[in-house]
Amino acid sequence: MPPEILGEPMPRRIVRAESFVYRAPIENPVINAFGTLRERVAVFIRLTDAGGATGWGEVWGNFPSIGVEHRARLFDGFVAPRLLGQTIEDIPAWWAASERALHLFGLQAGEPGSFAAALAGADLALHDLAARRAGLPLWRYWGGTDAGPVPAYASGLNPDEQALAQMAEARAAGHRTFKVKIGFGEARDLATLRPVFAGRRAAERVMVDINQGWSLPSAMRMVQALAEFDLTWIEEPLAADRPAWEWAQVAGASRAPLAAGENIRGAAAFHNAFAEHHLGFVQPDAAKWGGASANLPIARAAVQAGLAYCPHWLAGGVGLLASLHMLAAVRGPGLLEMDANPNPLRSLVTDPVLRLAAGQVALPAGVGLGTEPDLAALAPYLALRTDRAA
Numbered sequence: 521m522p523p524e525i526l527g528e529p530m531p532r533r534i535v536r537a538e539s540f541v542y543r544a545p546i547e548n549p550v551i552n553a554f555g556t557l558r559e560r561v562a563v564f565i566r567l568t569d570a571g572g573a574t575g576w577g578e579v580w581g582n583f584p585s586i587g588v589e590h591r592a593r594l595f596d597g598f599v600a601p602r603l604l605g606q607t608i609e610d611i612p613a614w615w616a617a618s619e620r621a622l623h624l625f626g627l628q629a630g631e632p633g634s635f636a637a638a639l640a641g642a643d644l645a646l647h648d649l650a651a652r653r654a655g656l657p658l659w660r661y662w663g664g665t666d667a668g669p670v671p672a673y674a675s676g677l678n679p680d681e682q683a684l685a686q687m688a689e690a691r692a693a694g695h696r697t698f699k700v701k702i703g704f705g706e707a708r709d710l711a712t713l714r715p716v717f718a719g720r721r722a723a724e725r726v727m728v729d730i731n732q733g734w735s736l737p738s739a740m741r742m743v744q745a746l747a748e749f750d751l752t753w754i755e756e757p758l759a760a761d762r763p764a765w766e767w768a769q770v771a772g773a774s775r776a777p778l779a780a781g782e783n784i785r786g787a788a789a790f791h792n793a794f795a796e797h798h799l800g801f802v803q804p805d806a807a808k809w810g811g812a813s814a815n816l817p818i819a820r821a822a823v824q825a826g827l828a829y830c831p832h833w834l835a836g837g838v839g840l841l842a843s844l845h846m847l848a849a850v851r852g853p854g855l856l857e858m859d860a861n862p863n864p865l866r867s868l869v870t871d872p873v874l875r876l877a878a879g880q881v882a883l884p885a886g887v888g889l890g891t892e893p894d895l896a897a898l899a900p901y902l903a904l905r906t907d908r909a910a
Contacts, residue, residue: 531650533607533910536568537600537642539592540895541904542836543585544864550834551678553703553733554583561585562836562865563592564893565641567603567649575649576889578839579641580808587634589904595638596906598622604910608646612813615643636785636809643811644842652888658845659883662816669880670848673697673727674860676834679704679712684719690860696879697725697752697855703733706745717749727776729755732783736766743774751776753801760784764796771798782832785809790818794825801854805832806846807839816846823852830854837869841889844874848883856881868897 542562550557563579579595581588599618608614618639626632651661660667674690677683677700687698700716702709709728716726728751734742739757746754754776758766760783771778777800784790784804793799802822806815819829829852831843840858847856858881859866873884873891884890 577644659848662849664849694876
């Protein structure tokens with residue numbers, strides 16, 4: 521970035537909007553109760569303003585992976601025209617107006633989530649652009665004051681014997697907290713967790729993720745079965761759209777607090793969840809809905825309500841960095857989700873700037889996200905690129 525751009529907070533016109541769709545093959549699938557990820561995908565967004573400054577965002581799309589090109593084209597066809605030629609001084613106001621404008625398109629197409637994700641990626645890119653122009657790291661641009669490291673956990677540990685092996689690998693990488701995928705039947709889930717807890721070291725923590733895989737009767741039975749384990753949380757035991765009384769019933773029967781949020785859309789839905797007191801950990805995904813404009817207020821409200829804000833993330837490196845900066849800006853007792861599975865679309869972006877030790881990840885030193893994707897390194901995985909200019 522030209523040095524004269526740094527420290528210049530005034531916005532400039534957006535003159536270019538690009539999307540980059542990446543697909544990376546993997547040897548070992550990531551196994552969830554709802555399905556299996558057999559490749560890693562990512563949609564990165566780059567916005568450029570008239571002064572040459574750029575900002576990066578990411579559009580959620582890891583499942584099903586066949587949808588990422590579609591989401592990039594939604595960004596190109598419906599979101600980019602709302603950016604190009606515009607001088608955006610109030611990013612949250614732009615996001616709110618764009619969400620209202622795209623609402624009917626999402627309803628008509630029967631896919632409000634896809635439109636929401638395309639818009640969320642653009643919002644994240646606008647915030648990164650603004651922070652870079654101001655010469656600030658994102659966490660400080662968002663009002664953070666603590667430059668210390670952020671607690672993190674290793675996520676996406678597969679069931680069965682893989683869990684213990686992945687836990688050992690994550691521990692060697694610097695993790696001290698681990699999340700295991702379950703939801704495959706009581707016998708299999710208990711057989712997965714017993715060796716994990718037998719191998720757990722002092723001060724290490726473990727949580728489980730069901731990925732919405734239980735019905736209410738199954739959840740009520742399983743939280744009792746899981747009571748033998750000292751779990752930090754039980755994530756998404758029910759489908760996100762099940763009524764509040766079902767969530768409350770499971771929360772009341774569970775020894776461990778419940779966690780959810782990645783599949784909640786809308787500020788009202790989050791605030792209702794806070795008021796109903798069935799969550800201990802709140803996990804919005806800023807690239808799935810709302811970007812930073814909607815999720816920062818939700819994260820702050822969660823912490824004020826005595827809950828832990830733990831941003832959900834299991835995709836590419838741009839979104840992971842944005843999640844890190846959001847948690848650093850909000851703080852509280854939350855942890856950063858860090859995928860323990862190999863993914864070049866994450867590691868090629870984050871490995872140059874992220875340092876993990878003793879369960880804590882240090883904040884990148886640079887402006888904005890702290891780095892930019894190396895497009896040359898990512899080029900072997902490029903599946904689609906869209907490019908619009910004002």
